[in-house]
Amino acid sequence: MTTTLRAVLEAFQVAEAPLSLGQLAATLDVSPPLLEGMIEYWVRKGRLREAGTAGSACAACHQGRACPLIVKMPRRYELAAPGERAPEPPPPCGCCHS
Amino acid sequence: MPTVRIALAGNPNAGKSTIFNALTGARQHTGNWPGKTVAKQTGRLPLNGYDLELVDLPGTYSLSAFSAEEIITRDYILDECPDVVVAIVDASNLERNLYLVLQLLEMGAPVILALNMIDVAESRAISIDADRLSAALGGVPVVRLIGSRQVGLDDLKQAIARYIHQSERVRPRWVLPLPESVAAEKSRLQSLIEREPVLAARYDAGWLALKLLEQDDDLLDRVASFPIITAAMAEAVERISAATGEEPDTLIADLRYQVIGQIAAQAVTRGRAEPTTRSDHVDSVLTHPVWGVPVFLFLMWIVFQITANASAPLVDWIDGVINGPVVNWTQIAFNAAGLGESWLASMVIDGAIAGVGGVLVFIPVLMALFLVISVLEDSGYMARAAFVMDRFMQRLGLHGKSFLPLLVGFGCTVPAVYATRTLEHSEDRKITAFLTTFMSCGARLPIYVLFGTAFFGASSGTLVFAMYLSGIGVAVLTSLLLTRVIYRNKPVPPFVMELPPYRLPNRHTVWLQIWTQTRDFLRRAATLILAASLVIWLLLALPVGRGGRFGEVPPHDSLFGSVSAALAPALAPAGFGSWQATGALITGFTAKEVVITTMNQLYVGSGAESAPDSDLGSDLRAIAIGLGKALVLTVQEIANVVPRTINLLPGVALPELALVPAGAADEAGAPQLQSALRAAFTPLAAVAFNVFVLLYVPCVAAVSAMRHEYGTRWMLTQAAYTLAVAWLAAVLVYQGGRLLGF
DSSP states (O other): OOOHHHHHHHHHHHOSSOEEHHHHHHHHTSOHHHHHHHHHHHHHHTSEEETTSTTSGGGGOTTGGGOTTTTTSOOEEEEOOTTOOOOOOOSOOGGGOO | OOEEEEEEEEOTTSSHHHHHHHHHTTOEEEEEOTTSSSEEEEEEEEETTEEEEEEEOOOOSOSSSSSHHHHHHHHIIIIIOOSEEEEEEEGGGHHHHHHHHHHHHHTTOOEEEEEEOHHHHHHTTEEEOHHHHHHHTTSOOEEEOBGGGTBTHHHHHHHHHHHHHSOGGGSOOOOOOOOHHHHHHHHHHHHHHHTOHHHHHHSOHHHHHHHHHTTOHHHHHHTTTOHHHHHHHHHHHHHHHHHHSSOHHHHHHHHHHHHHHHHHHHHEEEOTTOHHHHHHHHHHHHTOTTTHHHHHHHHHHHHHHIIIIITHHHHHHHHHHIIIIIHHHHHHHHHHTTOTTSHHHHIIIIIIIHHHHHHHTTHHHHHHHHHHHHHHHHTTHHHHHHHHHHHHHHHTTOOGGGHHHHHHHTTOHHHHHHHGGGSSSHHHHHHHHHHHTTSOOTTTHHHHHHHHHHHHGGGHHHHHHHHHHHHHHHHHHHHHHIIIIISOOOOOOOEEEOOOOOOOOOHHHHHHHHHHHHHHHHHHIIIIIHHHHHHHHHHHHSBOSSOOOTTTSOGGGBHHHHHHHHHGGGGGGGTOOOHHHHHHHHHTTTOTTHHHHHHIIIIIGGGSOOSOOOOHHHHHHHHHHHHHHHHHHHHHHHHHHHHHHHTTSTTOOOOOOOSSOHHHHTTTOOOHHHHHHHHHOOHHHHHHHHHHHHHSOOOHHHHHHHHHHHHHHHHHHHHHHHHHHHHHHHHHHHHHHHHTTO
16 A cells, blocks of 8 residues: 555655645645645655755754745755765855854 | 643744743743753743643654654653643644644643634635534644734633643543554554553553554663563564555554544635635746746846846936046045145045945946845745756756855855855765856946946846856856766756745835845945955056156056056957956956946046036035936836837837936936946957956955865866856957957
8 A cells, every 4th residue: 555655755756857845735635734744754754855954064054044045945855865864064154154 | 829730832833932922921931951952941820720830842743753852842741741731733734733733632642722823824715613623633622823913812721721620531532543454553562561560650551552663763762671562563563564565653644644634624624715826826837847947037037127227327327426526525625625636635536436436336236136136036936936947957967956056146156155055965066166156146247237338228138138148058068067077967856845825025025135235235345345446546556667656657557557468468359458458357356346446447537527616506406306317217217128028029119118308318428437438348349348257257255265165176176267268258259249240
């Protein structure tokens, strides 16, 4: 049996182009807020990751989501390889530590 | 007065702290959770003869053992057994929030459901039937709230009071419905747990059995000393996986989501007017795989039409004020002090005012750009642009996230280089940082506008747009070179992006953006550009070779002129081999605005009138009249963006609006620098000069940022590459143009 949760993960695996949350929710026949929760589940499991914040270079910066360069873009999620370790973040950037 | 413990639980941003503050007021205490760095907020509230002790639990999405916040929340409910748990949920995002509520109910926690932000939900045409929601959750009390406006707090207090008085036996109990294969395994494990007095005393056996089937790391550690249970659990997990083909934790989580979907179907109604639906319709065009990119380019074309053309009348007005009354008044002041012919007067007028003033005149251009970009951003379009351009990025072998730093690069290369930190992989970061310099920064824009209005009049917006497109084109070619030759292409992971609904831009947000950016520009003008202006003036005042006195030497014989003249022949094949143009490009390394500063000093500054005949009253009147005219012309130029855009279609020639007669518009004459440039450059050489400005080495701050992030070698590589590409492209444009007869 394929659960809806598994279908969410598979949608990421087979996608050939970027998808919007609304498009994926429509494909899976679930509401966008429910899909957000499902994505969050896979993020917790380490199978997806929120790009640009957790596990990324920005993890090193104390401003995190408050960074003026980050808040301009909406949240986006992508596949994380199983067992993949987050890359070593560079030192905090000058733009956030003025 | 008996003490009753009330815990507030909820997702991050569900408004939990707002409600906590509203309930407890000043009766609060802040500390840390034992052994953790997570803040603990407690407060007190007297209610119906009880002393309520409220605890604001950390915001969490679930009660697994993923984070310290989740473990704190779970342990508090397990160990402290609060009398009531108020689960605060964001009503506009109910489905996502219900996951935590179900987990609280599975634990057997005495839950009251507080539907917060009802107003936000209603504004999105989301209607929640509280009675149906309560029934679907086994009779859990449901209260509607608007925490930010303190609406519904009395209802919440009454619900808490009723719950305290209620006997535990009649309190609702909700159980997650499980399929047979899981229910049987849970039941087996539960009976084993019940036989262990230590575990049975601390945990609800059914809940613990379910969490063990979910392979909860924290609880697995806690039962590690009970081998019968761990062995039974391992066997149960294997059997469930074999029977269902799915890991039990995913299966159980999926069941919760199914239940949430069913509850939402019963209790939530979404209106037809939901903005998300309207956004979806608009998105079918704006994020279309084929039309998305042309629409983006079209909008950018409009942006540059507005930026370059609409701001031109105000640019001319400021230029007139600075080079007219401001210079005159300064000269009068020096004359009055007996220093009219001194080097000090020259330094202030030809150095500081000509240099800084030459840049300040472009404030309307930058404000117009900030305005249109802020409007696009606040309306939700820029998120779509990022989404559309992602596909494009991926075709270039770049990570989709490269779009953000590249977009930032249109403002300034320095933060763009730092923004490459948002990319996970070092190669992606290096390539993207390398490309940011080709995204024409805001400091280059005034140069295009200056040349555009000097040589191409009403078509200056097209020149600006062409420059931006050329930068993107060179970035594309460079990217292909880097990703296909130097760094081999690697697969780019697909992603899912949240696209916020479209909305009318908030004027306060837009104004804040414009003001912040303009203020930064003014600060830059008052510091870096002023300093650069004075240094250039000094270099122009220092005599070399044939001698002369300080401050009186002809520019060509100055130190600055000599160095520029020595390098100028290298730029002759590009059509602008004069020492003035070369000198301006050299100083542009300090900051790109300084190119204009230098040109103003070289072409205009020394020629400024120094025998003013000025009257304060008539000057102020002329300034006010000039401003009025400029504002009318601005309206005219904005309106004319429409016919000029439609006229791009073959065979269409709509008339343009003319609020001010053409003669009157030109009355003030072209700014001095533009006239001087027309004498010094041919139109083809002007285009080649702009191409060089677009592509050559970024400013010293950007180069430093590159060295800081990626080392000296990568910085030098980029500097050499940009210089070579700029020279080659400028020569190609000039020589190619000549061959074609331009």
